[in-house]
Amino acid sequence: MFSSVKRFLIGRPLKSHELGEQKISKTKALAILSSDALSSVAYGPEQILIVLVTVGATAFWYSIPIAVGVLILLTALILSYQQIIFAYPHGGGAYVVSKSNLGVNSGLVAGGSLLVDYILTVAVSVSAGTDAITSAFPNLHGDNVGIAILFVLFITLLNLRGVTESASILAYPVYLFVLALFILIGVGLYKILTGQIPPALHTPIGTPVAGISLFILLRAFASGSSALTGVEAISNAIPNFKDPAPKNAAKTLMAMGLLLAVLFSGIVYLAYYYGIAPRAEVTVVSQIAEHTFGRNFMYYFIQGTTALILILAANTGYSAFPLLAVNLAKDKFIPRMFLIRGDRLGYSNGIIILGAASIILILAFNAETEHLIPLYAVGVFVPFTLSQTGMMVKWLREKPNGWVLKFVINTTGALISFIVTLIFFVTKFSRVWPILIFLPLIILLFHRIKKHYEAVGDQLRISTCEPVVPIEGNVIVVPVAGITHVVENSINYAKSLKPDQIIAVYVAFEREDEHKFEEKWKKWHPDIRLVTLHSHYRSIINPLTKFVDTVEHKASEANFRVTVVIPQFMPKHSWENILHNQSSLLIRSFLLYRRNVIVTTVPYHLKK
Template structure:
């Protein structure tokens, strides 16, 4: 039944040779990899206004120059990440660039930051999408956690179905959002030019006495949250059709142009319309209502905005599994993240991302606004390390035109480093956790690698010296009575060794005498050893007996414990029987010189 449900949800298994069919063209890739960046249009301007409104309504005009500064930073990032794509066509983004040019620890800081950022992306995006829905339908506010979790389940299933299929489905609402926002911007501009705007905008250029440099920097850093997700294309180059680097670079450029146009358009409309932050209505909701009223177009824009905010999480579903794969390949994460699922995606990475983001939503009860600064710092640290890594690459290799490339990355590094420091200084109370959590993640990476290296050292053999050597085999069969299960186990044991003993543990003398007489009558051809347990424990006497045999026989014999176990036809029947065999196996498996094997006997009906 489970298999049928799985097939219905995620589809048929795909052959490994079908991997090329899962590659993305530019327009599908733009939809699936840019959803995070494009969705930031819905809250980037709002984050700027939330900071500025603390200085009063007249300070909101500063949002325009701040938006232009954010736009300039976007241009720097797009240009520098295009260089990264062509320099590292295998993908990996900040992690690979840092590992190649800066060393292991900086690369793990970059990789760990991005992994945490992708988890936060899913949590924040799902919550932001829920906010858009509850802005239009306030009655749903009490169910925001449930709505967010439903969307995570939906995205999980879509991504488990494979990259191509999820891109085909998700491209429609993403392009619909882009179209709707451009309709809103164009209509809003026409409305403003024609004098249809009744709200008074704050006077542009007027000095506001209580606006400090600190406040402007805080507003700028808040607006930079609109740049999260820009790095996703450079991480996911392996998902592109050939020529992958060229297609990835073109996709990144398209994303930058669309994002910059929409972000600046919304910022200008917010200023012209005199929009103020409102707990019950988002900035886009207020602009749409001022432009179209609460009619059909308003609800369409709110609907597609909610959808894009939900689908922003899909960027993380594309990038997180690939980055986890690369870290696992280098032995910094569990090897399970290297395994492709039935639909050729890295299923374990997808499921792990979903579970952790769902936990965040439940813990914060769907109110993840306080996570946005942490979310932004998590991506600007890799931005900075990536730019610094590219600077080191150009200095060392000096390819043709290297100095111009160096200057681009230098400007990018200094800018993103400044933004990171601004975030830390202006929002320390919200981002201090990263200074505890990120070192913990890096230490965990080193611990995982240490385990894998230690395991490899212990398992490695010398092909010229290490040869198998023959030992005897002492087989021990714990029994609770004389049954066909025991008969089946003894029959198998005799094929392994001539030195086979059965061990019976009785709780009183009467039970032991009865077993010894029955065994003598049956005479299966192996010796029976009976042990008495005064405290009705099977494990205590069995453990002492095995330790005695192990001490005597370990040098000359293998010691094998064969555990008889019957298997019921139906799962519920299994619950009706004592599971002593499972407990024995779980207890004995820790003995390093003892082989523990279960011998099944299948019941009918």
């Protein structure tokens, strides 16, 4: 039944040689890898206004020069990541660049930040998309968390079906969103040029504002820079592109940068000209659309596509998180299960864990976008800074042709990214301080995992292992719960191994039961030694494990091994397992950690 449901939800398994068919074109890549960056147009300008409104509506004109600063940073990042794509064509982005040029720990800081950031990408995108829906339908505002979780489950399932299939489905909403915003910006500018929007709605640029300070402007700039999250995703996901992958990835990155610049500039300008002020339950894009079209079809079309791209922007995380996890797993910093491809040739373990972690975040932050964005943005700008610095070191060390210009570009990107990171820490410390705790913990965990894998490798390697002591004999212990076919099957199996001794062990809770069983056993199997153990606390595990430890201690002195043969009956139907106490599984789980004890389960399959 489980297999049938899985096939229905995920689809038929793909063969390994079909991996090439899972590569995506530039058109689809632009949709699934740029959706995070493009969707941030819906909340990036709003974050600028949220800061400026603390001074007053007269300060809104500062959104224009702040937007120019954001575009300068965007240009530096696009040019920088284009260089990273060609320098590191196998993907990995900031993690690989930082590790190669700045050292392992810098790479782990970048990698750890991005892993967390991709989880935040899903949580922020889905939460923002839910906000867009509830802006259009205020009656749903109290159901934000439930709606957001349903969307995460949907996108997780979609990605488990494979990269190509998810890209084919998700491309349409992304391009519809771009079309909707171009129409919104075009119609809005037309109304401004034709005088249909009164200029009295906004404060003229250059108007003196009481209470404005450099601190507030820097804080607004940092908040607006959240629109640049997701720029690095393409450099992480180069292996997903069709050949020539680096060239296709670079073209996609440039297209994304151009679209992001136009859409971000247009929304910021319309919000300024319309005199839009941020409101708790209505987004800035929703207000611009309502001012431009009223509450008609176009308004709901813009809100619908905005909600869709905000939700589907989470797919950037699903595209980049598994590939980054693969690079970390190859270097043995996270579990190897992230290297395993699922039925549809995607890294399904990474997809499932990303979805689960995102749901936890949505529940923890109650799907409130504003509380998630500062932490989200810091998680992006730390890797931005490290990757640009790593490229600076690379150019200084290698000095290829034209390296000076490349060095200047990366230096500009590194400097601005570092400043933005500092601004976030200074201005929004109360919301970003968790990164100072969980990032060192993540790096410590990375090193512990790496140490474990190295220790396992050293112990398993034949050249370094201690010589194996030959086994001189075998003692078999069989836990028995009664005189049944299950026990008989296990005793017969134990005899077939021709051990030096077989010991049956019965744990009794009452003295009377103990004596009765001893009498029955003498008649049934007089040739097999029976040991009865009395349990004062009605526990099978404790007396049995103590007995096995005693036998093992004596056996080890003679280079004997102890094998515990556990009888277990298997019901005809799997659901019937819940009707039984599964004591055999408990015994096995406790004994598996005994150093010199071998555990064998002998199943007896029931027929009805």
